[in-house]
Amino acid sequence: MKIVAVCGMGIGTSVLLKMNIEKVLRELGKDGDVDVEAADIGTARGAARTADLVLTSAELVSEIGDVSTPVVVVDNFTDVSEIAEKLTPFVS
Amino acid sequence: MALAEHLVEDAIAVGVTASDWRDAVRRSGALLAATGVATDEYTDEMIATVEKLGPYIVLAPGIALAHARPSPAVLRPGLSWIQLAEPVEFGHDKNDPVWLVVALAALDHDGHIALMSSLAAVLGNTPLLAALRDADSPARVLDLLATEGSPS
Numbered sequence: 001m002k003i004v005a006v007c008g009m010g011i012g013t014s015v016l017l018k019m020n021i022e023k024v025l026r027e028l029g030k031d032g033d034v035d036v037e038a039a040d041i042g043t044a045r046g047a048a049r050t051a052d053l054v055l056t057s058a059e060l061v062s063e064i065g066d067v068s069t070p071v072v073v074v075d076n077f078t079d080v081s082e083i084a085e086k087l088t089p090f091v092s
Numbered sequence: 093m094a095l096a097e098h099l100v101e102d103a104i105a106v107g108v109t110a111s112d113w114r115d116a117v118r119r120s121g122a123l124l125a126a127t128g129v130a131t132d133e134y135t136d137e138m139i140a141t142v143e144k145l146g147p148y149i150v151l152a153p154g155i156a157l158a159h160a161r162p163s164p165a166v167l168r169p170g171l172s173w174i175q176l177a178e179p180v181e182f183g184h185d186k187n188d189p190v191w192l193v194v195a196l197a198a199l200d201h202d203g204h205i206a207l208m209s210s211l212a213a214v215l216g217n218t219p220l221l222a223a224l225r226d227a228d229s230p231a232r233v234l235d236l237l238a239t240e241g242s243p244s
């Protein structure tokens with residue numbers, strides 16, 4: 001399974017989100033089954049097509065555009081429990 | 093590695109008065125310039141990022157991670173830290189108002205992973221953030237980040 005964390009520039013917010021997604025996956029015991037990638041908005045559309053799940057912020061959903069991959073909005077990128085709650089249905 | 097090792101006192105300001113989000117980002121950028129992390133152009137690029145893509149940099153309640161893409165305006169990877177006297181609105185639906193602006197500069201997509209890992213540990217630590225919000229000097233911010241800011 002592949003998850004893409006998307007932010008505008010691919011150096012800040014998405015890297016932080018990627019780290020917290022990986023932390024959640026470790027806690028769920030799923031880190032061996034899932035690859036997590038950080039992407040900027042320019043590469044997000046391409047990355048989203050080959051991914052199974054996209055996580056991003058509400059502001060950036062429209063920038064990702066029409067993809068068939070499910071897109072999950074995270075409000076608080078530092079809140080591991082929010083990420084766990086939103087991720088669990090997709091990975092378990 | 094604790095976040096304090098990526099920051100110097102001159103890159104930290106507390107009790108800063110900012111008139112709006114642009115002013116707050118501008119002040120955080122000025123500290124990057126003052127500490128040789130980036131040039132003033134980088135500050136303009138950070139503001140342009142929000143103008144173009146919206147306030148998504150407000151990644152948690154009260155916290156903005158100001159940044160732009162790697163560019164010639166970045167001299168080395170680094171951070172600045174601005175604690176605002178009065179929180180300002182960035183226009184984010186859920187996470188306004190902002191009391192902490194962390195400005196981030198990077199040279200590429202993965203040369204600052206240790207720094208980001210330390211930052212993630214700090215931003216995920218609610219009691220530490222509460223103490224940082226009350227910190228009354230840059231030295232106090234560094235102390236807090238040194239003692240409790242190690243990645244878990």
